[in-house]
Amino acid sequence: MKKLLLIPLLAATLHINAAEPVQYRYSGQAAVDHLQETGECFQCDLTGQDLRAAINAHSGKKTINLQGSKLVQANLKEAHLERANLYKANLFSANLYKANLEGTDFTDANLFSANLYKANLQEANLRKANLFSTNLQEANLQEANLRKANLFSANLQEANLYKANLRKANLFSAYLYKANLEGTDFTDADLQDANLQEANLQDTHLTFATINDQTILDMSKLTCYQSLFLKRVK
Numbered sequence: 001m002k003k004l005l006l007i008p009l010l011a012a013t014l015h016i017n018a019a020e021p022v023q024y025r026y027s028g029q030a031a032v033d034h035l036q037e038t039g040e041c042f043q044c045d046l047t048g049q050d051l052r053a054a055i056n057a058h059s060g061k062k063t064i065n066l067q068g069s070k071l072v073q074a075n076l077k078e079a080h081l082e083r084a085n086l087y088k089a090n091l092f093s094a095n096l097y098k099a100n101l102e103g104t105d106f107t108d109a110n111l112f113s114a115n116l117y118k119a120n121l122q123e124a125n126l127r128k129a130n131l132f133s134t135n136l137q138e139a140n141l142q143e144a145n146l147r148k149a150n151l152f153s154a155n156l157q158e159a160n161l162y163k164a165n166l167r168k169a170n171l172f173s174a175y176l177y178k179a180n181l182e183g184t185d186f187t188d189a190d191l192q193d194a195n196l197q198e199a200n201l202q203d204t205h206l207t208f209a210t211i212n213d214q215t216i217l218d219m220s221k222l223t224c225y226q227s228l229f230l231k232r233v234k
Contacts, residue, residue: 024043024044024045024069024070025041025042025043025044026041026044026045027044027045027046027047028045028049029049031044031045031046031049032046032049032050032051032054033054035051035054035055035064035066036053036054036057039057039058039061039062039063039064039065040064040065040066041065041066041069042065042066042067042068042069042085043067043068043069044066044069044070045069045070046066046069046070046071046074047070047071047072047073047074048072048073048074049071049074049075050074050075051071051074051075051076051079052075052076052077052078052079055076055079055080055081056079056080059080060080063083063084063085064081064084064085065084065085066084066085066086066089067085067086067087067088067089068087068088068089069086069089069090070089070090071086071089071090071091071094072090072091072092072093072094073092073093073094073095074091074094074095075094075095076094076095076096076099077095077096077097077098077099078097078098078099078100079096079099079100080099080100081099081100081101081104082100082101082102082103082104083102083103083104083105084101084104084105085104085105086104086105086106086109087105087106087107087108087109088107088108088109089106089109089110090109090110091109091110091111091114092110092111092112092113092114093112093113093114093115094111094114094115095114095115096114096115096116096119097115097116097117097118097119098117098118098119098120099116099119099120100119100120101116101119101120101121101124102120102121102122102123102124103122103123103124103125104121104124104125105124105125106124106125106126106129107125107126107127107128107129108127108128108129109126109129109130110129110130111126111129111130111131111134112130112131112132112133112134113132113133113134114131114134114135115134115135116134116135116136116139117135117136117137117138117139118137118138118139119136119139119140120139120140121136121139121140121141121144122140122141122142122143122144123142123143123144123145124141124144124145125144125145126144126145126146126149127145127146127147127148127149128147128148128149128150129146129149129150130149130150131146131149131150131151131154132150132151132152132153132154133152133153133154133155134151134154134155135154135155136154136155136156136159137155137156137157137158137159138157138158138159139156139159139160140159140160141159141160141161141164142160142161142162142163142164143162143163143164143165144161144164144165145164145165146164146165146166146169147165147166147167147168147169148167148168148169149166149169149170150169150170151166151169151170151171151174152170152171152172152173152174153172153173153174153175154171154174154175155174155175156174156175156176156179157175157176157177157178157179158177158178158179158180159176159179159180160179160180161179161180161181161184162180162182162183162184163182163183163184163185164184164185165185166184166185166186166189167185167186167187167188167189168187168188168189169186169189169190170189170190171186171189171190171191171194172190172191172192172193172194173192173193173194174191174194174195175194175195176194176195176196176199177195177196177197177198177199178197178198178199179196179199179200180199180200181196181199181200181201181202181204182200182201182202182203182204183202183203183204183205184204184205185205186204186205186206186209187205187206187207187208187209188207188208188209189209189210190209190210191209191210191211191215191217192210192211192212192214192215192233193212193214193215194211194215194216194217195215195216196215196216196217196218197216197218198218201218201221201222201226204226206222206226206227206229206230207229208229208230208231209230209231210231210232210233211230211231211232211233212232212233212234213234
């Protein structure tokens, strides 16, 4: 069953890459130079580029605009991208280790296999974002919007999801060991095969969330109301 579910999800990921715009405004070093000079490079090809200096040059001065840009395997380690526009950007396998992404717009963005270890995503908008197999270990996702996001096999170990919105999100096989899920909204979310061992489930909303026999969830930690509306499937 798990393999059957994996096929359409991988196909969807490939579709995202295939659907990228072919014509870019700038590419390569020219794109990096334009970003450093202006603070924007929407619909640019920045594949494999080290963007830290170009972005940090505008830290606290200007909102970075990378809407629709190709940032495949880009180096954004510890970059300051607060409230940046990354709508529909392709960040496949990008390195965002410890990046400051507070309030950043990742709506419909592709973050498949990206590294967001210890990144600050507080109040970030990740609605419908593809976070398939993304590393979000110890990331701060406090009050982030992940509604309808794809978090299939994502690593959320010890992540802070305090009051985050994960309504209708796909968390099939997600790893949430010791995650802070206080006040997190999982209404209608898919938690099949997910690991929530030792997670903080205080005031977690689980109405109509789907679990199965492979979901690791300590039912003794749930209130009667939380467990009453869980949807269990075989």
